Amino acid sequence: MSSTALAASTGLDFSLAQQLAVIALCALTAFLAHLALAVFNDGVRPFLLDFVQGRTTRSATTAVSFGLSAGFIFGLGAPMALASGVLNPWLLFLPTDILGLLAPKKWLAPLLGGAWGGVVVFGLRGANNLAHDLPVDFLTALQQMATPILFLFTLFPVLAITKQFGKLLGGLAGVVELALVVLTMKVWPDVFAGAPAMAVGVLLLIGFAVARDVRQRRAAERAVAGMVSPTGEEAPVVTAGRPSEDVDPMASLFGASAARLRRHLPLFMVLGAGICLLSQLHVFGGGEATSFLVAKGQYAEAAQVDLYRSLGFIPLIATTALASGAYGIVGFTLVYPIGYLLPSPWPALVCGALVFAAEVLALSWIGKALGRLPSVRDSSEHLRGAIGDTLHLAILFGSMLAAHAMGGGLGILIASGLYLLNEATGRVVVRMAAAPAAVVVTGIVLNVFYWLGLFTPIKT
């Protein structure tokens, strides 16, 4: 448990260069959102097509962006940043989506975005210091989330395999991963125990998916040759390939979107350079588990985790970008791992720019390839589903540990009570964000109780 028990720092102490990098990048991302060239929220991207084509207004699109992002900013982005001491994309780029779309004038967007960057780098530290000085310190308690998130995240390939390929293969992958975790703890105590297990799990999933696609294509070819009729395994309505008459609308929409993005290639290269630089500065973690790994200085492990995570998101980002003509603010998230691993800022700027250029130029081709690989797209959906499931449990469990750490039974009562109330009212707050948000509210309530003389802080 030595190296992976708790995140090391809750610093949020930034050097001047780091502060300027965050502010400049937030200004740039807000500018790109204003031009509807890129947004971070995958849910907002589809709505940008109508906005670009003038069928909807700026304010309506802003409202969509706010509605789909607010819960993730306050429930996930802010608590994760406060708990880990490392910035994350939900905290930085969901608000710049909103501010960029909100800005009525082109010049106002980068100003608003930059201002948000300033609020984050200066305000977060203030909030952090203030919260640590409270009688009931809920930020230190929030670090309890690290262990469940890091360890449960290891399991996401197993869940994805089980959902896509059944109990037998899922169980097999589970046994293999568990054995690897135990082996790693025993033999390489300095390595994050989940890293080799996760690597093998993801490789198994990709292997199964490619094998299924190849098998189904062969079956389809045999069927065409008139030998046997193809029997779909899970009976998806269309198995592989798609009728030629339907290629046209998709190809033309996808082609027009890819061309729109290619026209702005230099801007995307600057964006890629910025995101890669931020990852290289080690003040930023691209995913939930990564934030804690970056906080502890385990950059190789962080790179590995974000690389696997990207497999779940690349098909989603590619298809939404091709359908809408707006790219992802962080691209395919491949610049995260590259940034963590690079030794200094200059190569990060160069690599980030080149990777984004390659991504934007390859979009059309990726769209075509994804059309031919239904099982791989299926895997990516199952991966995202599995990431959601493991994180839901990890964040819920970690939040309850945090509630217990700061308030014992009373803490658990208030935090889980708030969580259950959200469940009972049809989940007003996104399920994943509900528990950390409940912990923050619990921390405030416990402090109020302390001032009223109703609660004695737990000494640890």
Add this chain to the structure above:
Amino acid sequence: MTTILTGGVGKTEVADAVRRLAPPGVEVAVSNDMDAVALLRAGRADYFLGTCQTGAGASLGVLVGLMGAATCHTFGRSVPSGEEINTLLDQGKRVFGFAVDQVDVITPALVGAITARA
């Protein structure tokens, strides 16, 4: 026979939820966004229910682009009433997106309204 396709992160959960409701005159099939567009256009399917974390990105992305926003609707985080769904169906909405953590509350409402028209 009315055919509902499911796609997105919770596609199997939604399909299972529909099957549990056993709506008369309605069949459900697990699909995905790209294949669903082909089937909806060809008239071989009638509705698409997509799910993802936000209820809009992965669940609707490709469909908004190819079917047009006029046939697509996202519930985001709201739980719609029967009348709301009926109004949407009257407007010709055939593609619905919702958040994967609300599958259990939104699927029955949607399928109920669709079944009533089957």
